[in-house]
Amino acid sequence: MPNRLAHETSPYLLQHANNPVDWYAWGEEALAKAKQENKPIFLSIGYSACHWCHVMEHESFESQEIADYLNEHFVSIKVDREERPDLDQIYMNAVQLLTGHGGWPMSVFLTCELKPFFGGTYWPPTAGRGMPGFDQVLKAVVDAWVNRQDKVLEQSGILTERLQMIGAGTSESGEIAPGRILLAIDQMRQSFDATHGGFGSAPKFPHTMNVDLILRYYHQSQDDSVLPMVTTTLDKMSMGGIYDHLGGGFARYSVDEFWLVPHFEKMLYDNALLVGNYVDAYRLTGNPNYARVIRESCDYILRDMTDERGGFHSTEDADSEGEEGKFYVWTPAEVHRLLGDPVIADRFCQVYDITESGNFEGHSIPRLKKPLAEYARLLETSEEELRDEMNRGKEVLFHARCDRIRPGKDDKILASWNGLMIEAMAGAGAALAEPTYIAAAAKAARFVLQDMRNEAGRLLHTYRHGKAKLAAYLDDYTYLAAAMFALYEATFDEQWLVECKTLVDQAIEHFYDDDQGGFFYTADDHEALIARNKDFYDHSVPSGNGVAALVLAKLGRLLGNESYLALANETISAGADVLQKHPFAAGQLLIAHHYLESNSREIVIAASDRAEIEPLVRQLARTYAPGVLVAVALDDEPESPLLNSMKAGKTAHNGAAQVYVCENFHCNAPIDASQYLSDLSANGNESGPMV
Template identity: 35%
Template sequence: MTNLLANSSSPYLRQHAENPVHWREWSDEAFDEARERDVPVLLSVGYAACHWCHVMAHETFDDPAVAAQMNAGYVCVKVDREERPDIDAVYMAAMMAMTGQGGWPMTCFLTPDGEPFYCGTYYPPEPRGGMPGFGQILAAITSTWQERRGEVHDVAADVTAHLRTNAGAVPPGPGIDGRLLASAVAAVLADEDHAAGGFGGAPKFPPSAALEGLLRANELGGDQNALAATQRACEAMARGGIYDQLAGGFARYAVDAGWVVPHFEKMLYDNALLLRAYAHLARRTGDPLATRVAAETIGFLNESLWTGRGYASSLDADTDGVEGLTYVWTRAQLNEVLGADDGAWAAEVFTVTAQGTFEDGASTLQLRHDPADTDRLASVRARLLAARAGRPQPTRDDKVVLAWNGLTITALAEAGATLGEPAWIERAVECADALWELHRVDGGLRRVSLGGSVGAPPAALDDHAAFVTALLTLHQVTGELRWRDNALTLLDEAIDGFADPDAPGAYFDAPAGTLITRPRDPVDGATPAGASLLAEALLTASLLAADDEAARYADLCDQSLTRSGLILEKMPRSAGHWLAVALARLSGPLQVAVAQTADSDGALAAAVRRAAPGGTVVVAGTRDSLPLLLDRGPVDGADAAYLCRGSVCDLPVTSVGELTFG
């Protein structure tokens, strides 16, 4: 027996297909049924890699008595927050307003008009640890709905009014200038954990967007403290338990300040953003650790998340219901796989202690120092990875999310171009081709696909913006005009579809629709905000489009950046991507066109890509082959680089050493 989720485009929803709950997907029909039955809507929001979502599913939604109570008194709607971030954003804001806290699974009770009147997170089936049982919650809400309907509607109306009042655009802040950006960088650096690397305390999340901003503060502004903090954070994460020391790839976050114990889910977006940061650090410094981690992260993406039609969303935090089961080791397990001598050596190298650094005497693997015997390390890693492959494995959410794949394409293409790995660019092109073919439907974009079938949810602002930047990046590294042309088409659609007509420079995160309010959040979080991603797309397009369109995109970028001023001033750690875009904008922005001879070996273009600061637009080709190469050709029979800052250009040079980016 299955419910209505069995054929969903979301693996998370399919996980609930055999619950005895009569789940429905979000739809007008579900709310119509609630009106006809005169019952509330029970909205449950989660995602496939969420540990407590699984716990509530097994404990509560699989309980026949609780399910019967849900079915009798409610229309039950299940939502994948990754597939419908608009729904998640609206009702997470409601839960924060009502309870002061948020999290997943999110449980909200709504009127048939979609207005929330009671919200919470995880509930056990029976009272436990001071929490009421879910059956008690259901009974209380049913009683209130039937006996005190007026109070329900009053609460719902008040919460909805609050959401709508707070859905306005962020007002323009202080001007985006060097002083503001320097102050933002200083504020981020003031929060650095000098002992353990990174920023803030436990739980500690990878500061992905902030790392890119700090790297640009160093390259474009000469801030050596920003580079040093970036290096410390990147080394600490790469050597800690949050990084998979056997197969590469980063877990979502560490529960401790020292990066030792991760929450074991691996998300595509984290690894895409961190790949970009590590590749840029490797390009900037030549650091062998950053270079290795960039390559290993790409190996993880291709081995573990590539579906053939894009990259899957995540690997689960749990294996067979146990968090970390696949990844942790005891000393006895090391000895069993490696033998006593190599086992003892591996325990020392990977900080596998007698007491354990995780739970039940087991340890996560850390690599706090590189051993002198690199051949032995390679052999040990290979044998442990082979043994680990025989363990039960975490499930994979095969859903392909457009925004996260866009971030991945950009990182792959930039890493391939700057680190000299053409295979990475080829995979980026393959991914972009698959997304364009599948997610471009009836003149619009769709957010998700699964197994080669595109889902119904329309693309959000971040989908459009991340994909535009990805395509513009491919245009730069391949020279193919189709990527630029497709990107500009999508960019114009994003401007038309998401701009707030009453607030220049402000954008909504979701398409216009039927939700009780239209969500927007310009603050960078686990992923950059849709608005900051769009600012990057606009800035890049302003350097690659024809003159009249270039000016329009530049103006729109500047309008967008004015909306980031307050965020950069008041909460700079949540404005990392805004910082990166603003720094690139204030640098000119920088663009380099490399005019190549017919038989060019590409050496000058490759050197320029390695030397150019992050955010620089770099194209290469023969004279007149690209818009930036119109009337620009080689000099004295040699490849020549034309460097411009905005509309001010230097004389062409024939060696990278002659370029002055500062």
């Protein structure tokens, strides 16, 4: 018989609906039961694409013996970390304090007052692999609860006080010493893998916020020594097994330092952030390989991860048919059978490292061990001919792969992650002059704004199968606000600026700390938890405070709104301690700080109609200019809802389009748009160094 989780919408919770464990979802029913029966709470947090979450479910939560013990001695609560990142933040901090590390599945034991007193991640059902068994852990917790409950409560109170201090996260001084970006760049140099790209060693994760920061620093400094940290990383990732060479898109991370063997789950947020990196790198370098990766990754999202209503789904699993990576791997025999021609099949296997011995558990993950140009030289053919041949082979294998059993998909739609993908898709569409991507971004934006709000107009965090629920978090508001700004930059349709401003204003009203600055992760009317976090560090996604500060800065400059600029500075000052001590870990906040410290440039293109300036608009969209804001003023457009002051007095001259450039609080004489385009095309990088 299914348990209570059968009534939930989260695919992760539904995966546990037939466990013999008497699971509760987080809510008043479970919390009241724990208090009434004076039982400790077993809180299990994971997500649907998590391989080890599946392992622990199969080994322990499907075990009748373990389930009976849990049901007798605990109130067991299952939480989807993607639905409840507020709970995940708090209790992950607890596990890290208790054990020195974290991860998922996360297993935490709480008092009836929701205070943690013991925790960990994965445990096998019985002792093994150098770990205690879950059965032993449960018995030890029960023994402590029954025989030493006073001590448990005392320790849980101390731990909760620590969590509240961590959650507050606000700097006392608010002062930021100069040179923070240089310190962060130096820290990146020290951990950069010059051979394989990326930062640190195995397991190797994409550090997307730091790639963004390096690009901005290079644009400012023209320091050629830093650019390889970006280009080597992006090149090697797109060659490795972490990239899906047949279907596009990136897996979560690589278990090795070579980007060869991924943990095969695909997350929406990773792909959004990586598309953003490749878009910026393409704008800066013009590398056609980056354009290919952008197209293939966006096409993957539109093909496999887009809801019929327009929103973007969350994740694809690592496992299919109970085996990790089975969907993605190949043998030479399979390639030969599908491609037919033995010469072509042999070349395909050589280029994509598909061997008899395999590179992953007897099978092969397609990857490029060297650039395609080098293979072309080895095979004595042209790069273009080899690429065409490989593309034909990849298409055949892709269609054959479609007949395999796909990994499971978590099809819930999260407002925050959709914001990241909308921003990336809009940027990709603008940079590549691909209207399909801009249209997809706009459709997703309209869906979230229309279908993921409550009656009061406040955002809701998650949507699945016609039902939106859960009060939104800071990330939902800030990521979506950034997405609306990106849609404005891609279309110059001011409706997106209006939506951006609405989201920013709601975030200020409900999340901003008027006393100490910065934004809380939860709203002022959110469910009361044991801590209210204020996060300045980046994790797998950028910090909400860092995104808030950057959106406030950009919107403040574009609209001439000094209060937004002041709030951006206050938010950065609230995270000053983080930037002082660990700038490498707060790339997004550092980007916002650097943006505000850099010279600004605002451009208004004035014309009689849009078609006249389309070549200039396209060239600007292809140009890497992170410090530049652009507006378009057309003679026949209606009154601007937000940009009247910026556009005032800026018109075409004798029918010829003009470009008005303002920088560092003064405006230059207008320039003929055709001349400006000519200069821009010749110089390649419009905005000049950031200073």
